[in-house]
Amino acid sequence: MKTPWHIWAVGLLTLAWNGMGAMDYVMTQLKYPAYMAQFTAEQLDYFYSFPTWVYAAWAIAVWFAVLGSLLILLRNRNAPIVLAVSFFALAATSVHNFVLAQVNMQDIVGQESVYFSAVIFVVSLALWLYARRMRSIGVLL
Numbered sequence: 001m002k003t004p005w006h007i008w009a010v011g012l013l014t015l016a017w018n019g020m021g022a023m024d025y026v027m028t029q030l031k032y033p034a035y036m037a038q039f040t041a042e043q044l045d046y047f048y049s050f051p052t053w054v055y056a057a058w059a060i061a062v063w064f065a066v067l068g069s070l071l072i073l074l075r076n077r078n079a080p081i082v083l084a085v086s087f088f089a090l091a092a093t094s095v096h097n098f099v100l101a102q103v104n105m106q107d108i109v110g111q112e113s114v115y116f117s118a119v120i121f122v123v124s125l126a127l128w129l130y131a132r133r134m135r136s137i138g139v140l141l
Helices: 005-030 041-048 052-073 079-100 105-109 111-136
Strands: none
Touching: 005 052, 005 111, 041 105, 052 079, 052 111, 079 105, 079 111, 105 111
8 A cells, every 4th residue: 555645744744742741741850950949949940740650651651652653653553552551551650640649730830731731641642643644454464
């Protein structure tokens, strides 16, 4: 099957999108001063208080998303599996941030954190479903 044009568009756009998430993860984990300066002391305390499992789920969500975008560009049939793992890891971090944490992320960062998290969630789900569809019709081999 000829590669549809949208594989390249979706792959490149989501690689850039997921690359921004990867940059955020790296800068936060390295506590890069110039990047972390955008946050208040209260926000930094919140970010640094995550349990180990949240950091692990965050890493899985970010790096599997990047890998999933690359696999779409490579037309690899494993993209949906990788993106499913990323999606469920994202869901786990969201449950922590908005339900389980002693202080809710919305209280620390503001209402925009809910909207931005919702956008990330929708993009992640849509990318997973897109990859599943592309595999089912034989585009991802």
